[in-house]
Amino acid sequence: MTLKALIVDDESLGRRGLKLRLAEIDGIEVVGECSNGNEALAAIPDLNPDLVFLDIQMPGMDGFDVVRNLQADDLPMIIFCTAFDHYAVDAFKIHAVDYLLKPIDDARLREAVQRAQEVHSHKSAVSDKAQLLDAIGRITQKDAGEVQEWLSETGEKSGQYPEKIAVKDGGSITLVPIADIDWVDAAGDYMCLHVNGVIHVMRITMKALDAQLNPALFQRVHRSTIVNIKRIEKISSHINGEYHLILRSGDKLKMSRSYKEKVSTFLQ
Numbered sequence: 001m002t003l004k005a006l007i008v009d010d011e012s013l014g015r016r017g018l019k020l021r022l023a024e025i026d027g028i029e030v031v032g033e034c035s036n037g038n039e040a041l042a043a044i045p046d047l048n049p050d051l052v053f054l055d056i057q058m059p060g061m062d063g064f065d066v067v068r069n070l071q072a073d074d075l076p077m078i079i080f081c082t083a084f085d086h087y088a089v090d091a092f093k094i095h096a097v098d099y100l101l102k103p104i105d106d107a108r109l110r111e112a113v114q115r116a117q118e119v120h121s122h123k124s125a126v127s128d129k130a131q132l133l134d135a136i137g138r139i140t141q142k143d144a145g146e147v148q149e150w151l152s153e154t155g156e157k158s159g160q161y162p163e164k165i166a167v168k169d170g171g172s173i174t175l176v177p178i179a180d181i182d183w184v185d186a187a188g189d190y191m192c193l194h195v196n197g198v199i200h201v202m203r204i205t206m207k208a209l210d211a212q213l214n215p216a217l218f219q220r221v222h223r224s225t226i227v228n229i230k231r232i233e234k235i236s237s238h239i240n241g242e243y244h245l246i247l248r249s250g251d252k253l254k255m256s257r258s259y260k261e262k263v264s265t266f267l268q
Contacts, residue, residue, distance in 0.1 A: 003113075003120060004031045006049040008040040008066070009081065010058040014102070018053060018081075021106065025113050037061025041069055045223065048256070049076050051097075051116050056082040070223075077116050161214040167193065167200045176200055178213065182231045182249050186224035197249065221245060221255040 005028050009015045015033045022028055032047050034040040036058055044052065056063035063080055083102040097119055098112035164175040182194045186206050193200040202209075210218075210226060221227050227245060234246035235255075243255040 001027075001121070003028045003050040003117060004047070005029065005051045005053060006032045006034065006040070006043060006047060006076075007053045008034040008037070008058075008063070009053075009055040010035050011055075014055070014081075018104070021104075021109060022113070025110060027117055028113055037063070037066045037069075040066050044070060044076060050120055051077045051079065051113075053079050053081055053100075056080055057084070077119060079112050079116065162212060165193075165202075165212060167202045169200075174200060179217070179228075181218075181228055182247055183228060183251065183253060184209065184218075184226040194249070194251070221253060223256065225253055227253055 005022060007015050007018055007022075007030060009018070012035070015035070019030050019033065022030055028051070031049055032043050034043050038061060040052070040054070041061075054063040054066060061069075063082075067075060067078060077097045079098045079100060080096050081100045081102060081104065085101055097116050100108055100112055162178065164177050167174045167176055176193060176195055180195050182196070184194065185192050187201075189203060189205070190201050191204050191206065191209050193202065206224065206226075210220070213226065217228060217230065218226050219229055227247070231247045231249065232245050233248050236244045236246065245253045245255055247253065
């Protein structure tokens with residue numbers, strides 16, 4: 001399978017050079033270029049790339065800001081490109097597949113692409129600690145013990161899920177039974193919980209909310225949408241490879257192409 005790649009760099013010569021070099025590597029296709037972080041934030045949901053070559057130092061919004069605004073739990077694979085090696089640990093702490101120093105060596109570029117292809121083909125989690133420790137060790141020449149402490153900040157999911165979630169509204173708090181939630185969608189820094197025709201708004205990231213929901217009951221169907229699979233009544237396919245989920249409430253949710261493999265789970 002060919003990986004779709006997006007190049008994000010504020011230097012036009014840098015974008016052009018990387019595109020030409022990637023054209024010589026099998027299994028990768030450049031589907032777009034961006035000159036700044038804002039363009040990247042608009043292009044990534046639209047182009048749905050598998051892989052983003054992301055410059056770190058850019059005016060205005062840097063590469064790390066781009067990743068943070070995309071919500072780190074749901075990203076395309078990222079290969080950071082920069083002239084400064086002191087960013088390496090920070091890059092891997094937010095789950096970069098690789099980190100390339102400018103000027104980029106041809107052999108390292110091919111190695112990075114190959115690593116991305118392996119991650120994609122095996123559906124490996126880029127947050128896997130062993131992989132990150134190994135990659136950071138090779139880049140920074142530090143031992144595994146030193147980087148273990150940095151990576152521990154990401155934490156582990158507890159595996160225990162609450163029955164209710166507290167939603168603050170001014171001076172009051174509403175305890176919403178999680179099992180009653182039909183679906184959830186993101187609105188900037190807020191999550192909208194759709195519960196029996198009522199919308200509860202809470203300030204929380206998608207990642208933090210997802211950690212409180214039992215994956216046996218709730219599944220992501222879009223980078224900004226979570227659905228209660230017991231509320232799904234009908235699934236309709238479309239010629240562009242997307243699906244629409246029709247809920248018992250009558251709401252219609254779009255399932256993006258990157259999540260379509262979950263259809264078989266819903267039908268069980």
